[in-house]
Amino acid sequence: MSLVPKNEDQETNSKKKDKKQKGERKSKSVQPGGKSKGDTKAVWANFLDKLPKQLNPAKAVGVRLFLIFFVAIMFFVLTIGIMSSQMAKGTIQDNAEQANLQTIVQTSQKLDIVMQKYEENLQQMFLDDEMQNAIMDASLANISDYDKFTATNKMRTRLNTLTFSTKGVSAVYMLSADNIVDDVTSGSADVTFLDTVREEAWFKDLTSATKTLWMQVPSKGKGTEVFRLARSVQSVNSMKRFILIADINLEILDGYLKEVKLGNNSKLQMVTQDNVVVGSSFEGDQGNPTEFDLAKATEASGSFVTKDANGNSVLASYSTQYSGWKLIGTVDTAELTKSANRILMFTIFSLIVVAIIAVLIGVWMVRMIAYPLGKLRNLMEEGSKGNLNVRMNMKSKDEIGQLAVSFNEMMENITALVKQTNNSAQDVLETAAELTQASNKTALSAKEIAVATEEIANGATSLANEAERGNELTENISRQMERVVQSNKEMEMSARQVEKSSQQGTQYLNGLMEKTNMTVEMINALTAKVDSLKASTGSVLKVLDVMQNITQQTNILSLNATIEAARAGAAGRGFMVVADEIRQLADQSRQSITMVGEITDNIQKEMNETVKALSEASPIFQEQIASVQETNQIFVSVQQQMEGFVRHLDSVTASIDQLNESQTVLSEAMSNVSAVAQQSSATSEEVASLSSEQQTVGDQLVQLSNKLENVSAGLKESLSKFTV
Structure with missing residues (x-):
């Protein structure tokens, strides 16, 4: 079989093609003083022709280099911006944590003074000479009914004096540990509580030693909500033990809590050892378990980050009172770090500017590398179809030029x-x-x-x-x-x-x-x-x-x-x-x-x-x-x-x-x-x-x-x- 000769028509077509390309190059080299609309379109078409037609990174090395350069620049700028924003948020949160903790501690000390004042008033009322004499008379074995009634009336008068002279006290109970004196009450006394109080475990503890106990009272849905102070005292004359109980309006505690502002959407709560809310700066929290996880609150006072009922991150500061209750103050971390978001916005703006610059540099890199490689790929495809006369003209001496010679x-x-x-x-x-x-x-x-x-x-x-x-x-x-x-x-x-x-x-x-x-x-x-x-x-x-x-x-x-x-x-x-x-x-x-x-x-x-x-x-x-x-x-x-x-x-x-x-x-x-x-x-x-x-x-x-x-x-x- 003889070798297939080159067709004459193919030779003629290739010569015409070479002449056409030379004519186009000459027309591009000659530019008059003013550029016409057609010249601008030709330049733009020539620019687009030198860009890679294949945008798949797996099949275009120029696009892959551009993506590597672009992603590296974007990652560097974004990392710096996010780190700056996080550092600013951390600094703001640390400062707010110290300030809130100081406020909570001061408020806790103030509430301790108020609660101690109630305890002192209760003790002074009991140690009054008139009260002690009335207790002594009522505890006598051979006292008549009239004398017993008179002594009880004197004790009730002293309790009424405390109830009406002390702000916030709604009811006072005086109970004898061994029932030698009838129970005496004043104010809005809870009859149901009075009937069952002697069966409570805390009451039995108070009858055995001198103690002071603060308790949260469950809400009954009607009347004024209260919290309760119970104190065990001993009579000076008869040496008999009595249990003094005072119901204090919850509005007093809520008023102190509402006066403290840690920031927007801040909340203050007074909780018991069982994490039940006694008082709160928000209505509706009283009597319910606190929404915050206090497992980290192991010290006398401190701060930690936790979640609220809606799942939002909050900064919580707490202080433990002498009564055993904890005063907790929370504020949304998003409110604290709102000013740090400006750094993040500046980072996003910088990211957009850097992205534009990276795109321009990436296009220049694609033209330097991807265009010669694409031309070489086209010649190789033509050679794979059977045309062994294809050759590549490359004047550069770099690796791409050496590839053309090879x-x-x-x-x-x-x-x-x-x-x-x-x-x-x-x-x-x-x-x-x-x-x-x-x-x-x-x-x-x-x-x-x-x-x-x-x-x-x-x-x-x-x-x-x-x-x-x-x-x-x-x-x-x-x-x-x-x-x-x-x-x-x-x-x-x-x-x-x-x-x-x-x-x-x-x-x-x-x-x-x-x-x-x-x-x-x-x-x-x-x-x-x-x-x-x-x-x-x-x-x-x-x-x-x-x-x-x-x-x-x-x-x-x-x-x-x-x-x-x-x-x-x-x-x-x-x-x-x-x-x-x-x-x-x-x-x-x-x-x-x-x-x-x-x-x-x-x-x-x-x-x-x-x-x-x-x-x-x-x-x-x-x-x-x-x-x-x-x-x-x-x-x-x-x-x-x-x-x-x-x-x-x-x-x-x-x-x-x-x-x-x-x-x-x-x-x-x-x-x-x-x-x-x-x-x-x-x-x-x-x-x-x-x-x-x-x-x-x-x-x-x-x-x-x-x-x-x-x-x-x-x-x-x-x-x-x-x-x-």
Whole structure:
């Protein structure tokens, strides 16, 4: 095959193209004094033409360099801006933390003074001489009711003086630890609290030692909300211990908290040791668990950052009071660091300016690197299509210029290699044609021998398969006969077992019938006894009615005795106590009689239900006796039928044994025929295998010849695409 010459039309077109490019370069070099609109468009088009057409960073090295440069600059500027903003926020937050903590500590000290003032007023009121004398008089054992009333009135007067003279105090309670003096209250006292206070654990602690306790009072939804001061004191004269309790309006504490401002959206709370809000600068927080996590508040005072109920970050400062409560002040960190956001805005503006500069520098870098590489890629694509005359003109001496020189040398070497390969392909094509003719003749002869041998082998194989199939069928029949014999034996054993089970079932049913009759008799006897018990219960109810009347008369007599004792005055007090005891015993007797009557009514009701259940069960047992008799007859019938079934099974077993002997003789004959057929098939297959191997060798030789011819033709066609 000769080398494909260059087409004359291609030469003419390339010359015209070169002249056109030279004309364009000359027109661009000549610029008049003023630029026209067309020249501006041409410059812009030339600028865009030098930019990379492929914007995928994985496929364009210029775009990848631009992105690396752009991202590095943006990251550097953004990092500096964010770090500056964070440092400014940290400084502002530290200053605010110190200022807020100082404010919280001062407010806490102020509240400590106010709370101590309430404690001192409560103690001064109790240690007053008039109060001590009244306590001494009221604790005397032989004091009259009038004197006791007078002493109690004096103590209440002192409590009222404290209630109305001290701002914020809504109620005062004075309770005796050992109940030697009646409880005294003043102001808006809580009656429910007074009834249950002695059962509280804190009250029992105060009765054993001198202590002061501040408590949060749950809101009841009505009236003025308060918090409570409880103090244990000891009388100077009688040395008896008393518990003084003062209810203080919560508005006093909330007022102090609302006066303190830590900043916009700031909040102050007074919380107990259990983190329950006592007072707050915001309405609605009182009595609820605090929304802030105080796990970090382990010191006497300090600050920490936590989250509020909305999930916003807040700066919390706290101080622990002498009462054990904590004063907490919070302010949103976003409000504190709002001024630092200006630095972030300046950073964003700088980032935009730097981005524009980075884009301009990146475009210049793309033109310096990506444009020559793109031109070299286009020339290589044209060369891959078959044009080996392409060359790259590059004047620079850098790495890209050296790459252009290497590209030109590579194209020269490829052109020489294509010419040499074209000559060799022609020689290989001629040799392949001669080898194909010889291989076809050899393959045809081998094919005819293989066809004849295959027909013989197929006949022998068919005979062997039929013999083998007959042998398998005979063996299958033999196995089926064995299964039938085995199944027949199992059926005989099962039939005898069923016959035996029927006999046992008949015996069990007879015993069940006897027990059922005994059960019916027992139910009838039980019904008679329950009726007798029901009559006895009615008699008990009559006796209870008589006792109930006696109890009512006793209660009336005790009431009359109480009235007579009251008329007798002091001489009838002892008789009055006896009358009260008789009335209490009458009440207890009446309650006991009522309870016994209810129990008797329940017993009578349950006996009625028992009689009803026994009456319903009797017909059921009669039906059960009838069902047992019918079942007994069925078992007798089954036993008779199973005896006839066993006789038939014995006859079938004898017939199956004779059929099994005949099947054994047939199986031996089929095995002999199968062995002869397999031997004949094996001999035929050996001959067919040799013929197939010869045919396979001939076919492979033909395939190799055709493959060589196809390769030569393909190489010839591929070389024809190159232009040298």
